[in-house]
Amino acid sequence: MTYIAKPRFNHPQAAVNALGYTRRYYEGSISTLCAGCGHDSISGALIQAFFELAIEPHRVAKLSGIGCSSKTPTYFLGSSHGLNSVHGRMPSVLTGANLANRELLYLGVSGDGDSASIGFGQFAHALRRGVNMLYVVENNGVYGLTKGQFSATADTGSKSKRGAVNNDSAIDMVGLALQLGATFVARSFSGDKEQLVPLLKAAIQHEGAAFIDVISPCVAFNNHAGSTKSYDYVREHNEAVNFLDFIAPRTEIVAKFEAGTTEDIEQHDGSVIRLRKLASDYDPHDRIAAMNYLQARAAAGEVVTGLLYLDREPKDLHAHLNTVRVPLNALGEKELCPGAAALDALNASLR
Ligand SMILES: Cc1ncc(C[n+]2csc(CCOP(=O)(O)OP(=O)(O)O)c2C)c(N)n1
Ligand code: SF4
Ligand SMILES: [Mg+2]
Numbered sequence: 001m002t003y004i005a006k007p008r009f010n011h012p013q014a015a016v017n018a019l020g021y022t023r024r025y026y027e028g029s030i031s032t033l034c035a036g037c038g039h040d041s042i043s044g045a046l047i048q049a050f051f052e053l054a055i056e057p058h059r060v061a062k063l064s065g066i067g068c069s070s071k072t073p074t075y076f077l078g079s080s081h082g083l084n085s086v087h088g089r090m091p092s093v094l095t096g097a098n099l100a101n102r103e104l105l106y107l108g109v110s111g112d113g114d115s116a117s118i119g120f121g122q123f124a125h126a127l128r129r130g131v132n133m134l135y136v137v138e139n140n141g142v143y144g145l146t147k148g149q150f151s152a153t154a155d156t157g158s159k160s161k162r163g164a165v166n167n168d169s170a171i172d173m174v175g176l177a178l179q180l181g182a183t184f185v186a187r188s189f190s191g192d193k194e195q196l197v198p199l200l201k202a203a204i205q206h207e208g209a210a211f212i213d214v215i216s217p218c219v220a221f222n223n224h225a226g227s228t229k230s231y232d233y234v235r236e237h238n239e240a241v242n243f244l245d246f247i248a249p250r251t252e253i254v255a256k257f258e259a260g261t262t263e264d265i266e267q268h269d270g271s272v273i274r275l276r277k278l279a280s281d282y283d284p285h286d287r288i289a290a291m292n293y294l295q296a297r298a299a300a301g302e303v304v305t306g307l308l309y310l311d312r313e314p315k316d317l318h319a320h321l322n323t324v325r326v327p328l329n330a331l332g333e334k335e336l337c338p339g340a341a342a343l344d345a346l347n348a349s350l351r
Contacts, residue, residue, distance in 0.1 A: 004030050018054035026051045028078035032071070038190035038216030039069050039138050043076045045193050049200035050077060061097055061104045065090040065119060067145045069111035069138035088119025091126035095317070098131055101327035102318055105204060106133035113143040116152040116171045127180040127209050132316035134203045134210045137173055140218035148221025161221050172298065174308055177211040178291050183314035184210035187305045190217065199307060208314025215303065284310050
């Protein structure tokens, strides 16, 4: 369906941003994801964030790995630079692009399988090096694209669609991001755009390694008997689902919270995510306190969301390496090849 062009018609009174662009200008191709997939909501939130920030799409480079989540850059910012790389390798491709040209805004989109399994090392090194980027993990606890195997973020004791129990320990992406030195760390939920859009906007504008773990339900493989959103239940109540099979036209999970409260949200498989909004006295500038808080709340079965940590004076990889400001493709032959004397001097300095 990505080959189907979206209608170009714009309502004459559609809102425009500071650049005079409508929201449509920030959209991409028509999504091929399952109806109701949380990943589509995240795409919508990213569109909203870039629209509201009035960023020229050609200033953005979107990179991803492999997975349903990694497909999503096709569905937003259709005029931006983009590369759908290899499974788990988005971080190193993004790092290389960033080193070659620091003038673009880098957006890495990945999945829990892409980043917490095959790309685990890549994820870790991009964050510890302080690559200036927004790294979004669309976290559904399964390998959606390969039909719903447990991913490494699946909680101990959680059940697969077929009722198998996951006995492995879960990898907590935000806990790792904090430990690895990311300078902006947040967690959100795809059904809560009111929370997610401002977090995305802040992270896009952050000049360092920004990481957001977005809990994003998989409607196709996060179901089980007894859920009011399971296949069986919907088949009994909705003919259209029989026709569409597993791409059931479900609505997004929408959640609203008061600051400092918790709320249980039933996922499509009937399991419950307990979300906790940050209390108003939470200090997002204390990395160690944030790590302790997250661990304690996780042990109590809660998923903490919001801005978890912010370094107000971040340094990025270019600052660490003292690189040139000019994009490499704008350097002349003289700078790129300074001659034998410069090479001799460099070699001598390393002896
Ligand atoms: C090297 C390699 N190994 C395995 C695969 C098969 N594969 C494709 S996507 C995927 C997992 C995707 O899971 P996730 O990143 O969580 O994305 P989701 O589909 O859940 O959004 C796997 C194992 C692959 N494409 N390449
Ligand atoms: S399989 Fe799951 S993750 Fe993939 S598009 Fe469908 S609902 Fe989304
Ligand atoms: Mg996944």
